[in-house]
Amino acid sequence: MTASVLCERDGAAVRTTPNRRRRAVRGTLGIVAFLAIYEAFARSGMFSTAITPPLETIAAAFVSSLAGGYIFLQAGATLLRVAIGMTFALIIAVPLGMLMGRHRLAERALAPLVSILMPIPSLAWVPLIVLWFGIGNTATILVVVYAAAFPLLFNVWTGVRTVNQVWVRAAVVMGASRACVFRQVILPAALPYVITGVRLAFGRAWIAVIGGELLASPETGLGKVIFDANEYLNADVMLSALVVIGMIGLFFERMVFNRLERVTVERWGMTAKSGR
Amino acid sequence: MMRRALRMRDRAVGVVAPAVLIVACALAWEAVARYGNFPPKLVPDLPTIAGAFLRLLESGTLAAATGATLARLGAGFALAAAFGVSVGVLMGRYPFVEDTLLPIVSFLYPIPGIAYAPLFVMWFGLGDLPSILLVGVSASFTIIINAWKGVRAVRPIWLRSAHMMGANERTIFTKVILPAALPYVLTGLRLGLASAWRILVAVEMLMSVQQGLGWLIFGSQQFLNTDVMLATIAVIGAIGMLLEKQLFERIERYTLVRWGMMTA
Incomplete structure (x- = not known):
């Protein structure tokens, strides 16, 4: 994270902006080439078509998973788990991060604990959580909470800590109360970091929920679709579920978080400085 | 005073x-x-956990598992680094490559690597090979994205002045682009290593490898050895911390700070 902060340069204007049509044509070309290579590989007979199905079989699996809204139900179950897990993570991590950013004692006391727990991959806890809470929904959601809480905590903490002290002092001099300083100065100033934290937390939660669904076997979910398809050697179902997972991830990255950043951070004239 | x-x-x-x-x-x-x-089998007290840790240490199980996991991490990460840096640099240097690959990369990037696990089991069977490949795949996208951004962020004026002074394409690449893009590339490698580490433990659970820390946790679940699981989780955390703190901070100090690309 440190490196990317320090090398923000005038890199954007390196080239004259290539015209969009050429870009689109080349992009399509790339995708077509990628698919063609896969198709050739699938039909080459190197592997049986049961495990490397050709594109039309995958498409057919996708279409049949649309029937009755099956895939939407599964995706909905996965997203609901992410939403619940993220909510809990927000409730836990945001106040703690703010406390750590504002009070030295809290920071001193909690930082070692955080640095012990943070590097443990959330999925390492799955077998233990399954023993404690049984397989299913609770276990999967707990894994999501663990995965999402630390990026949030870390970014909120950093954001609150790095608020420009001059702003705080200026507000105090102008007679702002503690609550007012917090609401009017610290919160907006820390917001870019908070939003980066939410974005990172979603990325982690998205990995954790799929991993949790594979390992903790709840009854529904995209990870479960893949896991079940594995039992019956349905590679076509697996690949179509992967495409759905990719589309949802891309949708959140592009449509939700980019837009969120644009309407909040950029409008207020503060750009987030910590990258992925 | x-x-x-x-x-x-x-x-x-x-x-x-x-x-x-x-x-x-x-x-x-x-x-x-x-x-x-709670049943003590499920929530062991601290002496029991410490005892399990010592037992694992003495019998050599822990060392063997750690060695196997780190070897897998090293192989997967090396794969991801080689592939990711080359693709990323090519994308940053040549607009044609960038335009062609960017849609694919940005579609594949948000798919969690772990989701490929069952597919890789089908294609490559169980064991080491699919685990290493999977770790490689899931770590490479962050590396690609960062290397690409790094090359794109090289100041054009440096390129132009090197060109003016008669540098050929190769000199420009080794003397200008690589050092200038290095902070981004290293950030990408660090993030890639971290994501490889996070995914590897889970991959070992799904791939039923012969040995490994993830497998140790997963195997202990069958026998309700909660103490072994907790001891292993502690070891995993410690290794994660060392990888993040020691390895990369040191590399950054030796390269970037020394070359003046970044202040310590």
Whole structure:
């Protein structure tokens, strides 16, 4: 994270902006080439078509998973788990991060604990959580909470800590109360970091929920679709579920978080400085 | 005098406060384990966990598992680094490559690597090969994206002046682009290593490898060896911390700071 902060340069204007049509044509070309290579590989007979199905079989699996809204139900179950897990993570991590950013004692006391727990991959806890809470929904959601809480905590903490002290002092001099300083100065100033934290937390939660669904076997979910398809050697179902997972991830990255950043951070004239 | 006393008090607080909290957490765990009315098999007390750790250490199981996991991590990460940096640099240097690959990369990037696990089992069977490939795949996208951004962020004026002074394409690449893009590339490698580490433990659970820390946790679940699981989780955390803190901070100090690309 440190490196990317320090090398923000005038890199954007390196080239004259290539015209969009050429870009689109080349992009399509790339995708077509990628698919063609896969198709050739699938039909080459190197592997049986049961495990490397050709594109039309995958498409057919996708279409049949649309029937009755099956895939939407599964995706909905996965997203609901992410939403619940993220909510809990927000409730836990945001106040703690703010406390750590504002009070030295809290920071001193909690930082070692955080640095012990943070590097443990959330999925390492799955077998233990399954023993404690049984397989299913609770276990999967707990894994999501663990995965999402630390990026949030870390970014909120950093954001609150790095608020420009001059702003705080200026507000105090102008007679702002503690609550007012917090609401009017610290919160907006820390917001870019908070939003980066939410974005990172979603990325982690998205990995954790799929991993949790594979390992903790709840009854529904995209990870479960893949896991079940594995039992019956349905590679076509697996690949179509992967495409759905990719589309949802891309949708959140592009449509939700980019837009969120644009309407909040950029409008207020503060750009987030910590990258992925 | 006053200031020094304050600083010493500060330092004392810095040691005491976390120690108090960690001891409090340990005591809370111990209290729950002993008096919490949970089966001790599921919530072992701290001496039991420490005993399991020592037992694993003595029998060599832990060393073997750690070695196997780190070897897998090294192989997967090396694969991801080689592939990711080359693709990323090509994308940053040649607009044609960038335009062609960017849609594919940005579609594949948000798919969690772990989701490919069952597919890789089908294609490559169980064991080491699919685990290494999967770790490689899931770590490479962050590396690609960062290397690409790094090359794109090289100041055009440096390129132009090197060109003016008669540097050929190769000199420009090795003397200008690579050093200038290095901070981004290293950031990408660090993030890639971190994501490889996070995914590897889970991959080992799904791939039923012969040995490994993830497998140790997963295998212990069958026998309700919660103490072994917790001891292994602690080891995993410690290794993760070392990888993040020691390895990359050191590399950054030796390269970037020394070359003046970044202040320590």
